[in-house]
Amino acid sequence: MDDFKRREFIKLSAIGFASIALQLNSISSYAQSANAHFGKWHKDTSLNWDAFLERLTQLAKTQHKPHWEQKRYTEQVKQLLLNCNFPEFENVKKEIESFKNKTPNWIEAARLHKEVDFQVSLFQFEKGEYISHHDHPDMTGVINVVSGNLLTKNYSITEQLSTTREVIKNGRKEVLRKCAIREVGNEVVKGGDVSILTADEGNIHSIMPNELTQLVDVFTPAYKPDTNANWYKVNEDEFYMGRENIFEAEYAIKELSEVHTITLSGEELNRYVGSYKINDKNFLKIFRKDEEIILERTRSLDASGRKISLLPYEQNKFWISGENTRCIFNMDGRKAPKSITLYTIPGAGVTANKIM
DSSP states (O other): OTTSOHHHHHTOOHHHHHHHHHTHHHHHHHHHHHHHHTTOOOTTOOBOHHHHHHHHHHHHGGGGSTTOOHHHHHHHHHHHHHTBOGGGSHHHHHHHHTOOOOSTTSOEEEEEEEOSSOEEEEEEEOTTOOEEEEOOTTOEEEEEEEESEEEEEEEEEEEEEEEEEEEEETTEEEEEEEEEEEEEEEEEEETTOEEEEOSSSSOEEEEEESSSEEEEEEEESOOOTTOOOOBOEEEOSSOGGGOTTEEEEEEEOGGGOEEOOOOOOHHHHHHTOEEEEEETTEEEEEEEETTEEEEEEESSTTSOOEEEEEEEEETTEEEETTSSOEEEEEEOTTSOEEEEEEEEETTEEEEEEEOO
8 A cells, every 4th residue: 555645546436446445355364474474473363374374384394493392382383273263264164064974983084284394184073983092103283172072181101011912903913012101181172272292292192072073183294104103002991000190001013013915816806906986086996917906096097196006814805015004895795896995094994986
């Protein structure tokens, strides 16, 4: 507005003024984003989505400093989240309003934003759905409950125990190790509240909503393709060696796990070949190469993607080579595959229906 002379502004027609007025929301949005970028932000500032990302981008860069203060960082992210009204943000509102329970007995997740330094995700839980004890290796997490409420428990590892044992689970030999963990958090987090974990404190946690619940989660840094959470079985019935708030837990040592494969005939391998559709933007192509079958995930049937070997451990059941992901071919009455389900974490599966 500084570039306008007063007399020139007065000469604007009513239509011209209305045209400028219509742009004020957009101008305000850019100004708010710019204010965040230039540090003109304080704890009572109400942020829009762009300003929120601008501020979060600035904060996330501090993780590259020699002595990153995770507690201070997560408190700053907490304050940032408290200054956002997520249900009013168009992208979040759209996800919430279009909610469908596509994976019964498991959460629905949507990535709202991702870059190397951080990612923002929306998780939606039906009543009865929960996430058991798991960790986020070398990451911080800040959870803002948008609606509903949940019980969250947080633990820190206090001691790695020497006790190990071997089990065969889903065709994979797993070496399980026990550890002692200390409960550092046990609270009901309600709509508008924030819960925090750092890489060193409270990183092992569980989430159990009491009703339909939505939450926005900020992970720092973002998940990478080789990031794998550990899943813990916790004995919550008694304290470990009588030590208050200390519990015994067990988890699989991934480096010592291996798949026990079986051999399938050429005829059996050919049975699985075909194209499978997850949705309009995600397809799986299964083809045979010599004495194995390959999975290729693509955006369309005409596109190419990353090719990964499937390792059979039972009839119609495979592990994806090099990943903690298994897949099961669901057969029809004629023993032909009608779909394939990928399991990346316990209890959660994504199904693709055969189309060719």
